[in-house]
Amino acid sequence: MREKAAELAIVSNKSFEASTAVNLHHFDISSALQTSLEFIELITIFCNKIQATIPHNSAEYVNGEFDLNFSRGVIGRHSCSYALKVEDQQLGELKLTRSQRFSKDELRMLESLLCCLIYPLKNATLFQKALQMAYTDPLTKTHNRTAFNDTLMREIIRANRCGQNLSLIFVDVDHFKSINDQYGHHCGDMALASVASWIKDSVRASDVVFRFGGEEFVILLADTNLESADTIAERVRSDIESHTLAYGMDVLNITASLGVSTLKDNDDTESLIKRADTAMYQAKQRGRNRVCLG
Numbered sequence: 558m559r560e561k562a563a564e565l566a567i568v569s570n571k572s573f574e575a576s577t578a579v580n581l582h583h584f585d586i587s588s589a590l591q592t593s594l595e596f597i598e599l600i601t602i603f604c605n606k607i608q609a610t611i612p613h614n615s616a617e618y619v620n621g622e623f624d625l626n627f628s629r630g631v632i633g634r635h636s637c638s639y640a641l642k643v644e645d646q647q648l649g650e651l652k653l654t655r656s657q658r659f660s661k662d663e664l665r666m667l668e669s670l671l672c673c674l675i676y677p678l679k680n681a682t683l684f685q686k687a688l689q690m691a692y693t694d695p696l697t698k699t700h701n702r703t704a705f706n707d708t709l710m711r712e713i714i715r716a717n718r719c720g721q722n723l724s725l726i727f728v729d730v731d732h733f734k735s736i737n738d739q740y741g742h743h744c745g746d747m748a749l750a751s752v753a754s755w756i757k758d759s760v761r762a763s764d765v766v767f768r769f770g771g772e773e774f775v776i777l778l779a780d781t782n783l784e785s786a787d788t789i790a791e792r793v794r795s796d797i798e799s800h801t802l803a804y805g806m807d808v809l810n811i812t813a814s815l816g817v818s819t820l821k822d823n824d825d826t827e828s829l830i831k832r833a834d835t836a837m838y839q840a841k842q843r844g845r846n847r848v849c850l851g
């Protein structure tokens with residue numbers, strides 16, 4: 558009877574040890590990458606883990622979908638870069654640099670190790686998209702009330718710790734009900750989306766715009782005192798007034814009333830919001846299309 562052929566190829570001890578080491582390295586990296594759903598953290602973990610195998614001086618990670626451009630280290634003359642994707646889903650681009658050329662073996666090893674990074678990046682993408690959806694108002698594409706509550710609490714703590722100013726502007730569209738009544742809800746929705754984009758265009762990218770509810774928006778201004786917040790509120794008011802909204806054959810003029818408040822000692826989220834809200838109602842009472850300070 559003929560013996561069945563051995564199924565395992567005989568390998569020299571040296572290459573067997575090498576492949577075991579490679580597998581352990583993959584396992585170590587994969588385990589470490591399971592600890593985070595943040596892009597920057599994942600890239601940092603990955604680069605730290607591969608540093609001994611593929612020494613590099615700098616790493617850059619760009620992910621256009623999430624507006625990320627992260628870099629660390631000092632850029633070297635030689636580079637290798639990879640557009641990371643899985644099943645046609647773009648996961649960003651990773652670039653490593655150093656002063657010496659990367660060898661073919663190193664590049665082969667890097668490509669093999671990058672496989673460990675792909676699925677954690679895909680999970681991070683799904684998680685960050687879900688977070689974005691949970692925090693975004695679908696009509697106006699501004700941050701929603703949940704995001705506002707979370708952010709305001711955090712910003713008050715930060716402002717108090719760093720001894721910085723923090724201001725709030727409440728923006729309430731004037732006579733919005735009559736837009737709905739006269740032109741219908743579709744027009745009302747368009748008006749809200751337009752006002753949101755005018756407000757966003759009117760403030761810095763670092764100032765965050767939220768839809769507080771209905772036809773009311775809040776702008777959160779970090780490191781901004783009452784005087785500056787007043788100036789910004791006046792600019793927002795004037796920008797809203799100067800825009801027009803074309804709806805069918807009609808041209809609509811929209812105005813808003815604004816209330817401003819700045820963080821004081823012993824303020825909490827409620828008292829800060831209350832002062833801006835009260836100031837906004839004062840602006841309504843004084844004839845609308847104006848800014849009042851709380």
Ligand SMILES: Nc1nc2c(ncn2[C@@H]2O[C@H](COP(=O)(O)OP(=O)(O)OP(=O)(O)O)[C@@H](O)[C@H]2O)c(=O)[nH]1
Nearest residue numbers: 729730731732733734735737742745746771772841
């Ligand atoms: N189309 C549309 N309308 C909304 C939305 N959310 C709230 N509204 C409407 O906004 C209107 C707000 O009306 P009011 O609170 O009376 O305020 P106003 O008409 O703007 O009057 P003042 O604030 O006093 O100037 C209501 O008719 C709501 O139904 C929305 O998402 N889409």
